[in-house]
Amino acid sequence: MDGQGYGRVRVIAFGPLAEFLGSRSHKVDLTNGMSIEDVVNELGAEQWIEKGLIVALNGEHCPLDIHPSNGDEIALLPPVSGG
Helix, strand or coil: CCCCCCEEEEEEECHHHHHHHCCCEEEEEECCCCCHHHHHHHCCCCHHHHCCCEEEECCEEECCCCCCCCCCEEEEECCCCCC
């Protein structure tokens, strides 16, 4: 890989988002310039962004416009509701 965003990432989804996606773990192939938001869109979960989706890259919270690299792990954390 040339370090410009090509490769594959592992996506881990939690809670109701994992149920929505059908499983907790996913692999997504990266294309040049792909951001975490693009990965979320690729999975068909773009509506979760508007609901307050929190993302982490390799265990660190980050914004959606970060560009992951081959082998990275993205965690998708749905907003927590409570009372």
